[in-house]
Amino acid sequence: MRSALALVLLWCTACASLPSHLTAVAELERARFAAMTRPDLNALVAMLADDLVYCHSDGQCETKVEFLETIRSERIRYRAIEVLELRPRVVGDAVVVHGSIAIDGVLGGQSRKLRIVFTDVYAHRDSRWQLIAWQSTRLP
Numbered sequence: 001m002r003s004a005l006a007l008v009l010l011w012c013t014a015c016a017s018l019p020s021h022l023t024a025v026a027e028l029e030r031a032r033f034a035a036m037t038r039p040d041l042n043a044l045v046a047m048l049a050d051d052l053v054y055c056h057s058d059g060q061c062e063t064k065v066e067f068l069e070t071i072r073s074e075r076i077r078y079r080a081i082e083v084l085e086l087r088p089r090v091v092g093d094a095v096v097v098h099g100s101i102a103i104d105g106v107l108g109g110q111s112r113k114l115r116i117v118f119t120d121v122y123a124h125r126d127s128r129w130q131l132i133a134w135q136s137t138r139l140p
Helices: 002-037 041-047 064-073
Strands: 048-055 076-091 094-107 110-125 128-138
Touching: 002 041, 002 076, 002 094, 002 110, 002 128, 041 048, 041 064, 041 128, 048 064, 064 076
Parallel strands: 048 128
Antiparallel strands: 076 094, 094 110, 110 128
């Protein structure tokens, strides 16, 4: 009986903390998009894991260092990123986010407006959530 009660209490504690994880990651996701448009490299350094794999909608994948250089050099300049949908869910020790965004930016000197769907993964490391993987697909 005590074991069952302890298990129920543990489960209820986990349930109570679940929404805060999802809320924290959703807020971080929005803050990351805002940092990409400013661009705020210092903010991005803290949000991105050192082992990040960032795959753009054209299939090009970058490390954290490469992605930060892409932002710094303005090879891609994000003028605006509008969040259309965010659906975070807890999977083990990570939070997986499925969503869609509208991007207004400059790529290769040309203005681009596109909508993409994405899946990304956040891990809780060193007392904070960090993006460890991003994969996006451009919508027609």
